[in-house]
Amino acid sequence: QKEVEQDPGPLSVPEGAIVSLNCTYSNSAFQYFMWYRQYSRKGPELLMYTYSSGNKEDGRFTAQVDKSSKYISLFIRDSQPSDSATYLCAMMSWNAGNMLTFGGGTRLMVKP
Amino acid sequence: DVKVTQSSRYLVKRTGEKVFLECVQDMDHENMFWYRQDPGLGLRLIYFSYDVKMKEKGDIPEGYSVSREKKERFSLILESASTNQTSMYLCASSSARREQFFGPGTRLTVL
Numbered sequence: 617q618k619e620v621e622q623d624p625g626p627l628s629v630p631e632g633a634i635v636s637l638n639c640t641y642s643n644s645a646f647q648y649f650m651w652y653r654q655y656s657r658k659g660p661e662l663l664m665y666t667y668s669s670g671n672k673e674d675g676r677f678t679a680q681v682d683k684s685s686k687y688i689s690l691f692i693r694d695s696q697p698s699d700s701a702t703y704l705c706a707m708m709s710w711n712a713g714n715m716l717t718f719g720g721g722t723r724l725m726v727k728p
Numbered sequence: 729d730v731k732v733t734q735s736s737r738y739l740v741k742r743t744g745e746k747v748f749l750e751c752v753q754d755m756d757h758e759n760m761f762w763y764r765q766d767p768g769l770g771l772r773l774i775y776f777s778y779d780v781k782m783k784e785k786g787d788i789p790e791g792y793s794v795s796r797e798k799k800e801r802f803s804l805i806l807e808s809a810s811t812n813q814t815s816m817y818l819c820a821s822s823s824a825r826r827e828q829f830f831g832p833g834t835r836l837t838v839l
Contacts, residue, residue, distance in 0.1 A: 648825070714825055715776070
């Protein structure tokens with residue numbers, strides 16, 4: 617079993633929909649949680665970074681962490697065709713130095 | 729803004745050639761990383777460095793070496809390129825226990 621599980625998709629939604637992207641993890645030592653967006657043939661771009669349970673909002677994006685359930689989510693409100701990309705979750709634990717453990721990525725397609 | 733740059737966006741090499749991939753970051757980060765990304769396999773860590781002249785093996789170091797002579801620059805070397813090293817190569821940097829920032833990637837094709 618992988619340490620971080622993420623549904624690969626593709627997830628196809630109409631423009632304007634609310635999108636929910638999720639990751640589950642097994643390592644309770646994970647303390648930092650990140651979401652990256654990766655457009656085709658480009659490097660991953662950091663979207664959100666959080667280290668506490670609860671919600672963190674940035675514009676149309678909300679990151680949610682539930683450490684008790686070992687579950688994180690990224691919500692995208694009013695989704696746009698420009699949000700079409702692969703979304704990667706990533707996690708870091710205190711005792712693994714500076715290493716990130718990545719999910720496999722979910723491909724999102726927002727249709728006009 | 730953090731900027732991580734990679735020397736080439738696209739590279740085509742022949743089997744057996746020595747290949748250098750360069751990465752430069754401008755944020756004075758201690759840590760630098762090299763990953764490769766393949767469909768269905770996700771991001772896999774090749775090597776990382778937490779200080780000048782320091783290097784640590786990642787999950788898939790075989791066939792690769794690295795060099796970090798200056799804090800801002802981290803090079804990945806393929807001593808003798810093989811077709812199974814055709815991939816997207818991504819460099820990243822971070823400060824201690826913080827998020828990583830990625831470069832645009834180098835798509836390497838080995839013929």
